[in-house]
Amino acid sequence: MNFNKSKGIVSIKDLSREDILSIIKDCEKVKEEKKFFPDNKNNVGSNKKVASLFFENSTRTRVSSETAAQNLGFYINGFAGAEGTSVKKGEPLIDTVRMFEAYDYKAIIMRHELAGAARLAADHLNIPVINGGDGSSGHPTQTLLDLFTIYEEKHTLDKLKIALVGDLKYGRTVHSLIDALSLFDVEVYLISPPGLDMPQWRITDYCNMSGKKPIIASNLKEIVALVDVLYVTRIQRERFPLGIEGEAEFKKILGLFYINKDFLERYAKKDLIILHPLPRDKNNMEISIDVDNTPYAKYFIQAQNGLHLRESLLSSIIHSENLIINHNHNHNHNKRLPGSLNLPIIDGQKKGDKFLYRLDEGTLIDHIEVNLGQKLYKMLSLDKITDAEVVLCTNIRSKQYGRKDVVAIHKLILTPEQLYKIALISPKHTINIIKNQKVIKKERAILPSPLYDLLICNNPLCISRAEHKEFARSIFYIESDDPLQVRCHYCEEFFTRNEISIAF
Ligand code: CP
Numbered sequence: 001m002n003f004n005k006s007k008g009i010v011s012i013k014d015l016s017r018e019d020i021l022s023i024i025k026d027c028e029k030v031k032e033e034k035k036f037f038p039d040n041k042n043n044v045g046s047n048k049k050v051a052s053l054f055f056e057n058s059t060r061t062r063v064s065s066e067t068a069a070q071n072l073g074f075y076i077n078g079f080a081g082a083e084g085t086s087v088k089k090g091e092p093l094i095d096t097v098r099m100f101e102a103y104d105y106k107a108i109i110m111r112h113e114l115a116g117a118a119r120l121a122a123d124h125l126n127i128p129v130i131n132g133g134d135g136s137s138g139h140p141t142q143t144l145l146d147l148f149t150i151y152e153e154k155h156t157l158d159k160l161k162i163a164l165v166g167d168l169k170y171g172r173t174v175h176s177l178i179d180a181l182s183l184f185d186v187e188v189y190l191i192s193p194p195g196l197d198m199p200q201w202r203i204t205d206y207c208n209m210s211g212k213k214p215i216i217a218s219n220l221k222e223i224v225a226l227v228d229v230l231y232v233t234r235i236q237r238e239r240f241p242l243g244i245e246g247e248a249e250f251k252k253i254l255g256l257f258y259i260n261k262d263f264l265e266r267y268a269k270k271d272l273i274i275l276h277p278l279p280r281d282k283n284n285m286e287i288s289i290d291v292d293n294t295p296y297a298k299y300f301i302q303a304q305n306g307l308h309l310r311e312s313l314l315s316s317i318i319h320s321e322n323l324i325i326n327h328n329h330n331h332n333h334n335k336r337l338p339g340s341l342n343l344p345i346i347d348g349q350k351k352g353d354k355f356l357y358r359l360d361e362g363t364l365i366d367h368i369e370v371n372l373g374q375k376l377y378k379m380l381s382l383d384k385i386t387d388a389e390v391v392l393c394t395n396i397r398s399k400q401y402g403r404k405d406v407v408a409i410h411k412l413i414l415t416p417e418q419l420y421k422i423a424l425i426s427p428k429h430t431i432n433i434i435k436n437q438k439v440i441k442k443e444r445a446i447l448p449s450p451l452y453d454l455l456i457c458n459n460p461l462c463i464s465r466a467e468h469k470e471f472a473r474s475i476f477y478i479e480s481d482d483p484l485q486v487r488c489h490y491c492e493e494f495f496t497r498n499e500i501s502i503a504f
Contacts, residue, residue, distance in 0.1 A: 005317045008107065008128030010118045012140040012176040013492060017183040020147060021157075023313065027148050030312040031305070044315050045074030051100040052078035053110040054132065055087065055117075060278060060303050061132040061142065065109045068311035072318075074106075093463070093470050097121040097129075106318055114463040116490020120472045128317045130310075135461050136170045136239055137491050142277050143176035145309040149302040150229055153273050163189035163223050165257055166233035166286060168198040170240075173277040174233055178202060182209035189215045189223055193253035196235070201494055220257055224268040230296075232259065232276045232286050260288035264296050273298045333477045333487075338416060338448035343430055345442045362388070363414055364432040364439075365407040365422060370395055372426050373405025379421045379502055380407075380414070388412040401428065419445040420454055424502055427482050449478035455486060456501040462491035474503065 004014070015023075050069045054062045062080055069076045078100075079085050087096060093112065100108055108125065110118055111132040118131035133139040151157055162181060164174045168190055178198065181188055188206070190198050198214070207213055217223050224230060235253060240246035259274070276287060276299040291297050368376055373394050377383065382390045389410040398404040413433065414422075422429050423445040433441040455476045457464050464472040475489035484497040 006128060007122055008118075008130045008317055009140045009144075009313065010122050010129055010131050011138055011492060012143050012179045015140075015180070020144065020180060020183065023144055023309075023316075024148050024151050026316055027144075027305070027309045027312040028152075030315075031308040034308065042071065042311075042315065043073040044319060045069065045072040047073065047075050048318070049103070049105045050074045050076050050314070051097075051105040051108045051110075052076055052080075053096065053100070053108060054078070054080050055082050055093075055110070055112045056133065057081065058111055058132065060306055061111060061139075062109075064303075064306040065130070065132060065141075065310045065314075068307055068314055069109075071307075071311055072315055074314075077105075078109075093117060093120060094124045097125060101125050101127050107314070112463075113461075114468055114470070115459060115461050116463040116472065116488070116492075117470075119490050120463050120470060130313070130317070133172055134463075135491075136172050136175065136236070138176040138179075139172045139277070140176050141310060141313065142173045142306075143180045144313070145302065145306045146173070146177055146231070146275060146277070147180060148309055149275060149298060149305050150273075152301075152305070153298060154228060158185040160184075160229060161187045161189065161227040162229040162231060163191060163217070163227045164198075164231050164233070165191045165220070165223075166193075167196045167235045168192040168233070169196040170236035171233040174198070174231065175202060177231065178206050178214070179209075182206045187212070187215065189217045189227060191217045191220060191223060191257065193235070193256045195249065196253065199493075205494070220259075221263075221267045224259075224264065224272060226269065227272065228269070230259075230268075230272060230274045232257075232274060234276075234279065234281045234286060235284055237281070237284075254284050257286060258288070259286065259291060261290040261294055264291060264294060268296060272296055275299055275302050278303055333479075334449070336447075336449040336478065338420070339446040340419075340431075340443035341446060343442040343444060345439050358437075359408050359410060359434045360437050361435055362408065362410040362412050364434060365409070365426075366404070366430045366432055367398065367401060367428045368405040368407065368426045369401075369428060370403045370405055373407055376405075376422060376425050377407055379425060379504070380418045381504070382407065382409065385409075385412070417454065420447055420451065421502060423447045424454070424484070424497070424500060427484065427497070447478050447481070450489065451476045451478060451486065454503055455495075456503050457488045457491060457493070458495060458499060458501055459488065459491045459493050462488060462493070464488065464490045 052066050066076050097108055107128045109130040109132055113135050115135040115137035117134045118129050122129040131140055168174050237250055240249055274296045278299055373392050377392045391408045393406045395403050396406055431443050432439045453474050455474055463470050464474050472490055476486040479485040479487055485494050487494040
């Protein structure tokens with residue numbers, strides 16, 4: 001197994017196919033032992049303490065995790081809902097989790113409403129964090145028990161047709177699941193009510209990882225006749241916009257994709273299995289109660305597998321001597337120092353076409369894409385410079401690019417932060433350092449990775465957003481320079497050059 005167990009399970013993206021298969025094999029052993037020796041107690045916990053911090057509601061994840069910990073001989077403490085805790089006095093997440101480490105807890109199992117909460121906690125702790133769901137972002141242990149159940153039923157995770165049905169926009173279980181499925185040779189079908197589609201960036205991630213496109217479908221009759229696994233999810237009403245708008249959205253989709261016994265007997269493939277992370281919503285039952293006793297229904301076995309999976313995982317995480325740092329290895333998150341690409345100086349003279357941007361000494365930002373000069377000028381706060389002259393010229397003739405914008409800054413060398421901003425805005429820029437009317441250096445800035453404090457995540461429910469006041473420093477990984485693609489360390493969403501928000 002490759003992943004850093006000492007950090008816990010924060011995101012399914014931290015796991016490889018081999019990691020997942022190895023977790024499934026471990027869980028198989030635990031389940032098998034339980035079958036034959038149900039009363040056997042494994043005392044790996046030997047009264048060590050594990051914290052169960054559920055800032056958001058839960059039945060299955062919390063109770064199965066706590067029962068797993070108790071079965072292993074751990075002492076478990078924490079809270080089910082923030083009511084009654086100092087969170088209600090405004091305590092930041094990092095202070096809450098630090099307390100449990102200080103009280104000698106050996107691991108934290110947590111659920112939080114903000115995306116990236118478990119990642120933030122793990123960054124600040126030296127004990128493992130097990131993510132029991134972070135907003136709409138992910139639910140990695142749910143995915144592991146989902147995959148375990150599929151493996152148990154189908155004896156493979158390859159060559160299967162798997163449909164994800166329901167709220168694919170807000171449902172965190174399907175988000176982790178599609179990530180994990182990208183590591184297996186499966187065909188994925190996506191069916192959702194209008195407006196609750198799988199986010200495009202997650203589909204792009206799936207395509208990039210698997211080399212395949214998921215099939216977007218709408219006809220449930222056709223799908224149940226075709227697929228091996230139907231993974232149904234509840235409409236996550238609690239994540240809809242508040243007020244009349246959210247209420248209207250919800251009403252529009254009530255009753256869509258309702259599955260009952262009659263429907264399955266008429267249309268479903270004989271060996272279809274139906275999974276559901278549960279809970280069902282009694283106000284909008286996506287699977288009728290009369291399906292529960294059919295051979296299709298595997299969702300209660302799936303929920304029970306959560307206990308075995310969490311027992312096996314907790315035991316292995318606490319026992320781990322494995323300190324390999326290998327986070328986010330599904331993505332190219334290698335560290336990269338800032339730098340610059342040295343460009344050839346053709347004649348060294350930089351008198352300029354126009355007197356306006358002729359420089360005796362200073363920095364000339366050349367070859368800015370037309371119409372981006374103004375944005376760059378603002379982002380670099382050049383309008384606030386008082387002790388140097390700055391000239392912005394737009395739509396100038398360029399031998400290389402036809403047209404370009406240029407910014408000439410007299411008697412000023414840019415800071416590293418300004419250089420990063422230029423690289424974020426203008427991929428074609430060249431920076432000329434000029435002395436005595438001669439170019440002494442010509443370069444193009446290269447962004448470091450990770451990139452700290454320069455970008456604002458566009459996901460309003462990402463824990464790094466200032467309005468959440470959780471002291472999560474902005475961290476983005478550069479996954480590609482041209483075209484630019486950056487990924488948020490916390491919520492894992494990626495953004496292109498046109499989508500990024502640069503912090504002033
Ligand atoms: N599947 C799941 O996460 O259920 P709970 O919300 O009850 O924990």
